Amino acid sequence: MRAGSKQESVGNGHHQLIGVDFHDFIQKEQQFTNYELAEEYGISLRNVKELKRKLSRN
Template identity: 85%
Template sequence: MRAGSKQSGVNNGHHQLIGVDFHDFIQKEQNSTNFELAEEYGISLRSVKDLKKKLARN
């Protein structure tokens, strides 16, 4: 059985999003590319994509 995005996050064991200012992220996501956001916050491209997906749901 394939692992979903929620399960892969749990199995990772580390959360890279600790220390990310989400208000600042929301403002910068409109004008920056995924790569620029990942580089600025020190997180992976996958984390940026997952965070954007989660923010779009709300």
């Protein structure tokens, strides 16, 4: 059985999103591509997609 996104984040052990300015991220996500955002913040493309998904829920 595959692990869900919550299980993956708990089992991962380290969080790359520490230090990301979320207000700045929200402003830049309208202008930049996912790849550019990953480069800007030093996180993976997968983390960018997850962060966008989580921010769109609110």
